[in-house]
Amino acid sequence: MLIGIDVGGTTTDAVLVEAGQVKKTAYVPTDHQNLLNCLLEALDQIIAGVQPSRIERVVLSTTLITNMIAEGKTDPVALMLIPGPGTNPQDYHLGDDTIIVKGAIDYRGREIQKLDEAGAEKAAADISARGFSKVAIVGKFGQRNHAHELKAGEIVSAAIPNAQIELGHRVSGQLNFPRRAATTMLTAATKEKYREFADHITRAFEQRRISCPIYILKADGGTLPLQTSLEMPVETIFSGPAASTMGVMALTPPDQTSVVVDIGGTTTDLALILSGKPLLSSKGARVDSLLTHVRAFAVRSLAIGGDSAITVSGNCLAVGPQRLGAALCMGGPTATPTDAMRVLGLSGIGDLGRARKAMEDLGRQLGLTPTEAAQMVVDAVVDKIVSEIRQMFLEWEEEPAYRIWEIMQRGEIEAQNVAGVGGGAPPLVPLIAQRMGARPIVPDYAPVANAVGAAVARPTLTLSLRIDTERGEYIIAEEGVTGKVGDRKMNLEEAEKMARRLLAERAERLGIGEYAGEAEVTYSEVFNMVRGWSTVGRLLSVRMEIPAGLLTGWERC
């Protein structure tokens, strides 16, 4: 038995899955003041009458970190940057608690300026005097050589006993120093509170005698053992849209290209599944005002939903972005798309008389019959969603590319399916699909697709290996590990083999070893280094990933 629980913005949904089938569902209103309670309430509903020993796995998707950041409840963090030459760090706007220390590493991981240890000591004393207990230390090209970060860490650790120190290179192996700094800072700012939350969860599960592994869902649609996630709490932000997308993947035919449309009361979220693979945003997620390295699905949110307020000015009609309350037909204060859909017979929700009244009023202002007005509302909603979907495809096509083949190969793509989840999906998805020339799919378990997604998502994992054969070194950024390479002429195939082995070891350490076989190379490059007129070595980079996917054994509906 598998359990998936998604703590969403308005409701907390839970499902129980057995033998590839959804066996039970539960809904609890989300209480933002006490996420833990509503999570456990949903859990208790779903496990009522179930033998705890029969539960094989529980996956949680929570808005904990998202809320913590949005509400400004994160812990204060001092940021120590070792930027070296380049951009003025002030242009990154990383906050007032930033301290600059001298020292520089270059693009190949060579030290070009020694770390100013005296400067670091002074900075550490300053940080200590200002009362910080959490420090993020990030150096430019620290992922290529972490010596300065390690040394600065030691210095801070000596100056502030029991300080919680986060080093940039452990957070991401990717290029982009300001994003690494932001991500490291957020990690430091959320780790302690996240740990408290995880401890509560662990205890609550123990009390219920549930001893199976507990996983947490990440923004990239992958799961991670709760204990392992303590090291990388920021990865759990935005797991909600990831859960819905994974749910749609679980509930639609494999290997197809689908648009995922999650139509709620206030907003509609869009995501893409290209040939069976959820599209990740090419760069990391934006968290509040900070750009991070957190891998997340490319999700687009628009302020339109079933309860969006309809306004008229002149003979123009606008839907949203405000939501003033429920639809008129549901006893709310204003005309909404839900009323229009009721009048057109697209849905059976709410009081028809009130809905008609809403459309009559609207029609009078526009000089239309109630039916015509309702049609106009629905058309406006569909127009807006369809144009946003087109924009999303266009953006994907317009992603920068750095190789000839990428530019030659990337053509236009078309959606085969429009898959809808959320309350507004059943009436609107067929209309959207018709406009897109695609097949509409509203899965049976659409209302709990998010919880299903959490229940059946498998782990994901990334490993970045970089080899510089002229310097005879390799480095795995995320692990903070370096080593020697003897072969100057190492080829890409050998590097990929090495990355596969290292990823398997990392997966084992993180408790997800059984999924290492699913790893694939998502990026690799090799460059001959030519100095004078001869080749002196090679630079090889391999990114190996266990991509988002579904547990084996899950039968698609």
Added chain:
Amino acid sequence: MAGSKGKKGKTGLIFFPAFDWAISPTHPEREERLLYTRDQIFEEGLMDLPQIEEFKPRLAELKDIARVHFCVPDVEAQVTEAHLIAAGSTLTLADALESGQIRNGFALVRPPGHHSMTVAHGNRGFCNVNNMAILVEYLRTKYGHKKIAVIDTDVHHGDGTQEIFWHDPDVLCISFHQDGHTLYPGSGFVNEMGGPRALARTLNVPLPPGTTDEGIHYVLDNLILPILDEFKPDLVLNSAGQDNHYTDPLANMRFSANGYARLNEKLSPDLCVLEGGYAIETALPYVNTGIIQAMAGLDYSHVREPDFEPGRFVQSETMKREIESTVAQVQSLWDKRDDLVDVALSELGDFYRRRKRIFYDTDMINENQEEAVRLCPNCPGYTTISSQGQRGYGTLNNVYCISIPRHACSDCKTDAMEEYKEHIEDRKYSYVYLQDKDRDKYLIYNVRTRNQKSY
């Protein structure tokens, strides 16, 4: 004020390192060239800054190439996909600039182009087609710009761009570079200053080897910027080579990353197009970071090469005087430009003719040309070029090219068409070309097969 100074908006950036294209595995123009630049600008997070917007490159159309070049035998034979993407990148930025989406832009692309001339038999100076010239002609054809200034800041003389706009008084070409006595392509002396109708609209500033930030900024402040103020171009474009850098392996200047950034801040070009620059580790990551920052109005004072200290290079008095004297000479040519044209035209008849020999160092081709420009009283006049490409003792191709300028008068159009009809019957030539910029139509006639092709 010309250029992007004072304009609001973002800086457009296209980074196309062509990581899968090289002239040959160990050639300076190889896959690795922009690798460390990528690492640096990606690590700096420049693309994320609100001042900068990154664009995806597109392929230029064959017609965009034919608008500038007579490619022998045809455009397809001279360009690879990489060339079309590099040229197309500049056009994507041109569109973004014209639509107001960006304030200025930098096409950080390879392969480069500024040594490619009007007729293209092969690759010369690492270039097959001239990205900058393709950009200029696109801007004029699509957006109707009249006056454009091209400032070539590569260490090598921008001889291709100079040759393409030689007779055009509306395109001001200024190139400063290490002098032709000591560096490829061996040209770019003060006396090279344009065709009879466009005298002193081509200006060359040869500089002594070892010229520093001080020398180059002297040229900029005392010559280039004042001339731009007088010329008042619609657009200022920078052929942004990076090989004036003190670590460049193919040249001998002493320019720094900070010097390059400051140059772009002062020049404030509307668009920059990368040309050469082969110190791939010691210069390019820093120079490119500095140029991007300067164009985006960001602080570039933190960009510094690891081994650079301000004051590291000091210019000698002799060198200073030499540069001042060159600047004074060029200035005086510019000042009397209208007189120079009047005198030249008074001595010429209906046509201006010249012979040229062009050497393609990369492809080892020798080209002999005979060019004729009609000095038409009513329009810019049509041009013909008879060109013979030779490799070793064998003739590659003998071609005849006719170019009709924008706003050509009906006499010139009729005569140019007559030339075309006449030469396609001439078995001496293997291909005959008609470049009709007025109608934006481009024809290639294969004399042997009697097939005509158009772009």
